[in-house]
Amino acid sequence: MANPLPAGLNVSGEAGVARVFSQAALHLSRGERTTTHAHYAWKLHLGLDAPVWLNCPELKLPPAAGVRGILIPPNLSHSTGAVGGSIAVFFAPGSRHAPWRDDARPRLLDGRMVDRLLSLPLDTADGRQGSEVVELCAEELFPRGVENVDSRVAHCLRALQADPGKGLGALARDCGVSLDHLSRLVRRETGLVLRRHVLWGRLLRALTLPGGNLASVAQAAGFADHAHMTRTFRACLGRAPSEFVTPPEVVAPWSS
The missing domain is CATH 2.60.120.10 (Jelly Rolls)
Incomplete structure (x- = not known):
C-alpha cells in the first residue's frame, strides 16, 4: 500500500x-x-x-x-x-x-x-x-450491538459532552438523583468514574481550541491551570500538550 x-x-x-x-x-x-x-x-x-x-x-x-x-x-x-x-x-x-x-x-x-x-x-x-x-x-x-446505558447516565454524558464545565451538582439535579448516586451509576454503567468523563471532555476542548499560550487554553477549556491540563494530557494521552505542535484537524466535533 x-x-x-x-x-x-x-x-x-x-x-x-x-x-x-x-x-x-x-x-x-x-x-x-x-x-x-x-x-x-x-x-x-x-x-x-x-x-x-x-x-x-x-x-x-x-x-x-x-x-x-x-x-x-x-x-x-x-x-x-x-x-x-x-x-x-x-x-x-x-x-x-x-x-x-x-x-x-x-x-x-x-x-x-x-x-x-x-x-x-x-x-x-x-x-x-x-x-x-x-x-x-x-x-x-465491533460487529455486535452495543448495550444501552441507564437513561440518567446517557443524559449525564450528553450534557458533559455539550458543556464539560457544567457543575456536577447541577448535573446530578438535572438527572433527578444525588451526586453520589449519579457517580455510582456512571461507574457501574460505563466502567469509568464520573471525573474521568469530565476531564476527557475538557481535554478534547483544549485540543480543538484556537492556538494560544497554554495557560489561556487551559483556562478556556475549564482546567484549574496549565499544570492541571498537562497532568490530564499525560494521564489520558501519554503526551504533554506542548507535544501537539499542530492542532488536530476537526472534521466534526468529537461530541457531535
Whole structure:
C-alpha cells in the first residue's frame, strides 16, 4: 500500500497528524511512542509497515513479537508505540457498537483481520474519506450491538459532552438523583468514574481550541491551570500538550 504518512513527518516519535470526527479520531505517525496513560476511548493501533509494541500490566509485547494490530480498551493503563509508520483509531465507548464495559485486557488482532484493516484506504484518511475509514474499522472490530446505558447516565454524558464545565451538582439535579448516586451509576454503567468523563471532555476542548499560550487554553477549556491540563494530557494521552505542535484537524466535533 502507499505510505499514508505526510511527507516530512519525522522518525523520532513526533505526535504526528491527528483528525477528529464525531465520537472518533485518527492519528497518523511514524516512530510513535507514549508514556504510560489510560484514555477514555477504545484504541486500534495498527502498524502500517512494521510492528507495534505495547507495555501494560496484563501484557508486554516488544517489537520483536512482530504484532501488527492491537485493540486497547478504555481505562487500561499502558504505553505503546510503533517501529515504523502506524495509525491509531479511537472510538468513543457506546458509539459504533463499541461496548461501554470490557474485561480490561488488550486484544491481539489475528493476521486475517490485520490484513483486512490494512487493505482499507488508509492513505486517504482525511476529511470524508477519513470518516469512512473510521466506520470501516469499527465494523471489523465491533460487529455486535452495543448495550444501552441507564437513561440518567446517557443524559449525564450528553450534557458533559455539550458543556464539560457544567457543575456536577447541577448535573446530578438535572438527572433527578444525588451526586453520589449519579457517580455510582456512571461507574457501574460505563466502567469509568464520573471525573474521568469530565476531564476527557475538557481535554478534547483544549485540543480543538484556537492556538494560544497554554495557560489561556487551559483556562478556556475549564482546567484549574496549565499544570492541571498537562497532568490530564499525560494521564489520558501519554503526551504533554506542548507535544501537539499542530492542532488536530476537526472534521466534526468529537461530541457531535
